[in-house]
Amino acid sequence: MTRIAITREVSPAIARCELTHLERVAIDLAAARAEHEAYERCLTALGCAVQRLPSDPELPDAVFVEDTAVVFEELAVITRPGAVSRRAEVPAVAEALAPYRRTAWIESPGTLDGGDVLRIGTRVLVGRSARSNAAGVAQLRAILDGYGYSVEEVGVDGCLHLKTAVTAVAADLLLANRQWVAAEALAGFDVVDVDPSEPFGANALRVGDAVVYSTAFPRTRERLEARGLRVEGVEAGELAKAEGGVTCCSLIFDVV
Numbered sequence: 001m002t003r004i005a006i007t008r009e010v011s012p013a014i015a016r017c018e019l020t021h022l023e024r025v026a027i028d029l030a031a032a033r034a035e036h037e038a039y040e041r042c043l044t045a046l047g048c049a050v051q052r053l054p055s056d057p058e059l060p061d062a063v064f065v066e067d068t069a070v071v072f073e074e075l076a077v078i079t080r081p082g083a084v085s086r087r088a089e090v091p092a093v094a095e096a097l098a099p100y101r102r103t104a105w106i107e108s109p110g111t112l113d114g115g116d117v118l119r120i121g122t123r124v125l126v127g128r129s130a131r132s133n134a135a136g137v138a139q140l141r142a143i144l145d146g147y148g149y150s151v152e153e154v155g156v157d158g159c160l161h162l163k164t165a166v167t168a169v170a171a172d173l174l175l176a177n178r179q180w181v182a183a184e185a186l187a188g189f190d191v192v193d194v195d196p197s198e199p200f201g202a203n204a205l206r207v208g209d210a211v212v213y214s215t216a217f218p219r220t221r222e223r224l225e226a227r228g229l230r231v232e233g234v235e236a237g238e239l240a241k242a243e244g245g246v247t248c249c250s251l252i253f254d255v256v
């Protein structure tokens, strides 16, 4: 088995990224690239074969590959991002996935950002955010019909994507900021709450038994470690200024 991680180099136009909940502040391209390269090295150390796509000066947000596809064992769903400026990111990612998975596409009028899709076993929670609309969720449900998944719509309020508010840190354990996600979504799950001083701390990337996690959230990290999780810290502060977290920067899947 090979574990692939698709990434994309930080665009020289990252300063023109989409922003929804954050004020625009200067992003240091060299620092962002250095952080991103360290993130890729972390993924490599965790056993991933990193396939990095080239950046594009016309695609400021292309580093956030998570939003352009959702990869399941059976197929890859190629999204139609909610931000118009991001739609041209999709073809290169679809092309990169084509050797590994059959592809199915979200089409107009549907919109879906991969950052809104949280898979926990056979449950697929989809955030109804400013980026993912009802048609996008319905199309995802239709695409997955027959594969044994349940697709559940989840209310998201106050943050960009569902996975800004909640991620899975183990098979049966979530990390969440309950301020931003509807309570029903978490019902029945064991949940680690972010430290109240670290509202953006709910975005963690599970790779095998490890959790890749921003060093910006030490208090929440302690909570994760107290639950016995192995946490690999990465610097992620520059891309956080572009409203991206650790899940956003890769698409990870297994190839047998």
Ligand code: CIR
Residues within 6 Å of the ligand: 017, 018, 019, 020, 061, 064, 066, 067, 083, 086, 114, 115, 116, 160, 161, 163, 164, 242, 243, 244, 245, 247, 248
């Ligand atoms: C955007 O607003 O689309 C980007 N600046 C950030 C996307 C982050 N992606 C993610 O959370 N999955």
